[in-house]
Amino acid sequence: GRLVSLSGVAKRYPTGTLAVQGIDLDIGQGDFLALLGPSGCGKSTLLRMIARLAAATEGRIDWPAGPPRPGDIGFVFQEPTLMPWATALANVALPLELAGLPRREAAARAAEALARVELAGFETAHPRALSGGMRMRVSIARALVTRPRLLLLDEPFAALDEITRHRLNNDLLALWEAERFTVVFVTHSVFESVYLARRILVMAPRPGRVHAEFAVEAPAPRG
Numbered sequence: 283g284r285l286v287s288l289s290g291v292a293k294r295y296p297t298g299t300l301a302v303q304g305i306d307l308d309i310g311q312g313d314f315l316a317l318l319g320p321s322g323c324g325k326s327t328l329l330r331m332i333a334r335l336a337a338a339t340e341g342r343i344d345w346p347a348g349p350p351r352p353g354d355i356g357f358v359f360q361e362p363t364l365m366p367w368a369t370a371l372a373n374v375a376l377p378l379e380l381a382g383l384p385r386r387e388a389a390a391r392a393a394e395a396l397a398r399v400e401l402a403g404f405e406t407a408h409p410r411a412l413s414g415g416m417r418m419r420v421s422i423a424r425a426l427v428t429r430p431r432l433l434l435l436d437e438p439f440a441a442l443d444e445i446t447r448h449r450l451n452n453d454l455l456a457l458w459e460a461e462r463f464t465v466v467f468v469t470h471s472v473f474e475s476v477y478l479a480r481r482i483l484v485m486a487p488r489p490g491r492v493h494a495e496f497a498v499e500a501p502a503p504r505g
């Protein structure tokens with residue numbers, strides 16, 4: 283079924299910039315969708331509107347199966363926005379504690395989320411003691427710890443070296459194959475969009491529109 287439906291969505295910033303317009307898009311449950319396009323074409327704006335971090339100035343964004351509850355949307359930014367004074371475990375547990383979970387249960391679920399991103403054993407590490415790839419893994423664990431229906435990633439691996447980026451791509455793909463949450467992944471890498479996504483939306487600037495959509499055939503099972 284459908285998870286999110288956008289119809290006629292546009293966003294004009296108070297500066298006058300028309301960042302995106304005329305966006306019609308159905309995101310299905312379990313989709314892995316890439317938003318591909320050059321800088322400035324409105325990818326981040328579209329993602330922030332889906333996440334409800336920004337309001338559309340035109341059109342509608344509907345959630346046919348019910349509006350998202352707290353924890354239903356996980357967001358991963360390019361710059362890991364981790365609390366530097368807190369351990370990896372405390373960073374990942376934060377969304378659960380904000381949702382009112384008892385400390386002990388939040389910690390147990392945070393440890394489980396760290397294990398899902400191959401960081402078992404790093405619970406007490408502080409972000410500065412971790413590599414860039416590992417900090418990104420902590421951010422992904424924090425986004426997934428609430429078991430969101432929708433995971434949104436905004437050029438998450440663009441600042442990482444190629445090998446780390448490739449490992450993270452593989453691990454994200456394995457998580458999605460195992461758990462089938464819905465993913466919208468913003469990238470300006472054609473390679474990354476084809477490697478990861480099942481649907482690729484190509485966006486074009488001035489004004490930001492969806493220019494074309496491609497379906498990617500599922501590859502043969504690995505291993």
Ligand code: ADP
Binds near residue numbers: 297300
């Ligand atoms: P992308 O993610 O594809 O690089 P953005 O969504 O960040 O594109 O930006 C789309 C357009 O909107 C750009 O012209 C950008 O300068 C403008 N823009 C983005 N955020 C803001 C903002 N907060 N205020 C004004 N203009 C913005």
Ligand code: ADP
Binds near residue numbers: 412414419446449
């Ligand atoms: P990733 O594991 O995300 O690919 P890197 O490629 O940067 O991250 O790191 C390569 C490997 O080096 C990691 O998987 C980890 O085993 C090890 N490593 C990196 N930083 C540390 C650290 N601060 N403490 C212990 N091991 C580390």
